[in-house]
Amino acid sequence: MADLLFSHIALSCAELGRTEEFYAQHFGFRRARAIPLGAGNEIVFLKNSHGVYLELFRADAERPAGLPLLTGDGAHYPGVRHLAFQVTSVDDTLAALGPAAEVTLGPLDFDAFIPGWRTVWVRDPDGNIVEISQGFTDDPALATP
Missing domain, CATH: 3.10.180.10 (2,3-Dihydroxybiphenyl 1,2-Dioxygenase, domain 1)
Structure with a gap:
């Protein structure tokens, strides 16, 4: 697997624009590609100067009931x-x-x-x-x- 290269992390977002702005403004990401899905929806790829990509999707569901908002350094269960x-x-x-x-x-x-x-x-x-x-x-x- 010598040619294996990490590709990206995909995030589901409540508001694509707000999430894109956060990572652009504070972590140096820029829009590298947008794929229109119709009905005003799109997939957005952000890229930073080190070649790291984030793929942003508009969430199509709410946080499941009972799933707490993450705190501390993140989830301490599988994921x-x-x-x-x-x-x-x-x-x-x-x-x-x-x-x-x-x-x-x-x-x-x-x-x-x-x-x-x-x-x-x-x-x-x-x-x-x-x-x-x-x-x-x-x-x-x-x-x-």
């Missing part, structure tokens, strides 16, 4: 826990997010594991948890030659 982005500065990113930063956990320092590793989790417009992290590095002992 996607959170999306994560590396930034230069957690504090600068939080300041730039301003009122759009609904913090669910942190910021926390993980210097005991990796000096300079700092992370905060925020909620996107659809309730998904987004991790914003600085300073994470791979373990050099695990590097493949």
